[in-house]
Amino acid sequence: MIATGQLEELLENILSRYGYDFTGYSRASLKRRIDGFYVKGRFTSFADMQRRLMDSTAYFMYFVEEVTVNVTEMFRDPAFYQTLREKILPVLATYPFIRIWHAGCSTGEEVYSMAILLKEANLLHKSILYATDLNQAVIEKAKTGIYPINTMQQNSVNYIRSGGKEDFSGYYHANYNLAKFDEGLAEKMIFSTHNLVSDSSFNLFQLILCRNVLIYFERDLQKRVLELFDQSLDSLGFLAMGSKESLRFSSIASHYQQIENKEKIWRKSR
Template identity: 50%
Template structure:
């Protein structure tokens, strides 16, 4: 009788994570155990592996299995102009505050398939700032990066994105920002022209530029506190003085030993500003 995946133990999770780290170099050991257990269980069930031992065997012997594993356990829910009130604050407060920089550098850390990045590109375009902005969009998942580069989104979600855009203060024709196909939409090439998509691992990679605004929304909720604090240090060292950090609704930096070096810009939308 096969082992029930719902009975995966902490020790078995550890074995999977250490196998992944030592064989492929991806460190998930400081991710939330509850989240990892749910995602690994879901992967086993959806991929047809009978139990944890069967998964370990295939992970250890087949790189293509690991590629699929990485793709599935690092995918996060995203949409354009998700949390419209957040984007309203970005539009009305943050963009005017960074508009005076000769080159505006923005980092979307954990960009997933690019919806958040395209939303920001539209806001910059509408503010007349996109041409002198450089947007760096990174993710641990190479599949996400390749998908985002193309700028293809399902057409059936566009109605929802239009509603989000309007709630976020948008007043233009949202349909003008993409080309519609049979079942997909392609974000306009000029909106993607100043975006650099690249693979980056928040756990192991270092500072690579200085930014006026960093987005990392709904990513750190999957990390334990020690890793969250490490990432806050990475962002602090990546921000210019008076640069802005935007986190997810359920995230904060107020637990961090760097909290005194940030001001709260919006407690509701979890936007902070580096002060020193």
């Protein structure tokens, strides 16, 4: 296992060699992931692991894949999506166009869920969904729109719980053990890598979703990322976070109002 001092040394070396800054990540979970990486890689020592990481960009990218938590599913927390359907989309419907940013989109299930909601609300044609993640591998996967067929049953259950009324299997084509979502859903999606720690704002959005990402960051980094979202959100725009996340402690809190006590969705004031 890696000692605390070694972990800090590794994070500093990664930052200076590759520009990826993990120093603001929550230590407990980051250390667990890096310990797991160390064991899986069968390194003989910490120095051995560090050497491998510093010597090869490809190997470092594999490290990024392994240490970030990419767990996701479609219509995750169905009640959240029901609130989007019933409370947020009717407001967005009044706008001439809708720009949405999925920050930390992982393998894209969240983005396909949103495209389905927008299609059912007849809003997809005037929407653009920007979907970003720091991990290049998950972005490549998201671009394919292909998922294991055995996840579709749970996706379908979540879809119905979120208020979906259509036949969920109508949104994808099954081929052996894979399901590919209709290309029409992906037409308005733009996938790209973007690091919330170091990259800047790139557009102005009416809705930003950053769910189950800030939970891995320490408070100071959470505050900085929330400021980035504030700069990227149109006035009266919506910011949606994960069930265990909040903006209450941050400097932007005073000009945001939570739209429903239960769901983590805030609206920016004018």
